[in-house]
Amino acid sequence: xxxxxxxxxxxxxxxxxxxxxxxxxxxxxxxxxxxxxxxxxxxxxxxxxxxxxxxxxxxxxxxxxxxxxxxxxxxxxxxxxxxxxxxxxxxxxxxxxxxxxxxxxxxxxxxxxxxxxxxxxxxxxxxxxxxxxxxxxxxxxxxxxxxxxxxxxxxxxxxxxxxxxxxxxxxxxxxxxxxxxxxxxxxxxxxxxxxxxxxxxxxxxxxxxxxxxxxxxxxxxxxxxxxxxxxxxxxxxxxxxxxxxxxxxxxxxxxxxxxxxxxxxxxxxxxxxx
Amino acid sequence: xxxxxxxxxxxxxxxxxxxxxxxxxxxxxxxxxxxxxxxxxxxxxxxxxxxxxxxxxxxxxxxxxxxxxx
Numbered sequence: 001x002x003x004x005x006x007x008x009x010x011x012x013x014x015x016x017x018x019x020x021x022x023x024x025x026x027x028x029x030x031x032x033x034x035x036x037x038x039x040x041x042x043x044x045x046x047x048x049x050x051x052x053x054x055x056x057x058x059x060x061x062x063x064x065x066x067x068x069x070x071x072x073x074x075x076x077x078x079x080x081x082x083x084x085x086x087x088x089x090x091x092x093x094x095x096x097x098x099x100x101x102x103x104x105x106x107x108x109x110x111x112x113x114x115x116x117x118x119x120x121x122x123x124x125x126x127x128x129x130x131x132x133x134x135x136x137x138x139x140x141x142x143x144x145x146x147x148x149x150x151x152x153x154x155x156x157x158x159x160x161x162x163x164x165x166x167x168x169x170x171x172x173x174x175x176x177x178x179x180x181x182x183x184x185x186x187x188x189x190x191x192x193x194x195x196x197x198x199x200x201x202x203x204x205x206x207x208x209x210x211x212x213x214x215x216x217x218x219x220x221x222x223x224x225x226x227x228x229x230x231x232x233x234x235x236x237x238x239x240x241x242x243x244x245x246x247x248x249x250x251x252x253x254x255x256x257x258x259x260x261x262x263x264x265x266x267x268x269x270x271x272x273x274x
Numbered sequence: 275x276x277x278x279x280x281x282x283x284x285x286x287x288x289x290x291x292x293x294x295x296x297x298x299x300x301x302x303x304x305x306x307x308x309x310x311x312x313x314x315x316x317x318x319x320x321x322x323x324x325x326x327x328x329x330x331x332x333x334x335x336x337x338x339x340x341x342x343x344x
Contacts, residue, residue, distance in 0.1 A: 173316060174338060182306070183307055237314055243316075
């Protein structure tokens with residue numbers, strides 16, 4: 001593609017980077033990325049990918065903006081309360097960068113639609129708030145041989161892992177979803193708003209590295225941090241031969257909708273009725 | 275005594291102990307929910323009791339983090 005004068009100016013700080021240049025920026029502009037969840041993680045991911053000029057951004061989320069989201073979901077503004085999150089996010093992306101084509105899916109990612117939706121994208125980013133969908137994203141991406149970034153935050157902690165076919169997947173490290181309500185989510189236990197930005201921007205950087213082929217991805221490494229101590233650590237991992245989805249004798253060969261924590265479903269309902 | 279590394283930090287233990295004992299020793303809040311890596315390799319929960327940790331081993335406790343969207 002040929003960049004216009006405006007585009008050269010808009011992307012000049014990327015183009016100046018020796019590792020990226022015009023060629024790398026073209027790869028970004030041709031990239032297609034699906035963001036699952038337009039919340040705490042999805043917000044910074046979408047903002048930075050839009051600013052970077054990722055050509056097509058898909059956003060899937062079935063929720064509407066709630067007042068309690070605004071403490072960290074920086075893509076949504078006060079007048080957006082009660083607006084579908086995907087619409088609110090699309091409006092901001094269009095304002096940041098008209099180069100970006102935004103595709104919205106105002107629904108939940110499920111076992112029925114996951115493979116069909118992800119097939120159109122080069123990379124999938126997990127910005128979800130619950131384990132059933134985190135495992136669904138993992139299984140769908142492993143089965144479809146699609147790279148993705150896992151992200152999770154809770155209280156003052158964050159963790160992220162990048163998957164490419166052949167590297168350790170989320171299930172290699174976390175075998176199966178915890179029973180409903182066994183592990184608190186942010187809506188139950190709270191989360192420091194800024195760590196959504198800390199982790200989301202790391203995930204956005206991984207996407208840009210993947211699209212441009214620059215540097216070493218967080219594959220076979222789980223990055224964890226704690227904002228209280230500000231200690232960051234990468235934990236080395238390996239593909240697990242006994243992994244239920246990517247191991248040598250997989251037991252997970254299709255997609256499943258795992259049971260959602262009851263209190264989360266209730267809080268969803270409450271939010272929808274607001 | 276054996277010198278091991280737990281979550282990136284050095285720790286001294288009796289000559290050898292099992293992963294189950296190490297989890298207790300470190301007061302892990304939800305022992306049923308922790309994932310364990312021994313020298314970068316996943317350890318099955320059923321093997322926590324009979325997997326021994328010894329001098330020079332590196333152990334990581336991995337915790338579920340579910341947040342992001344809501």
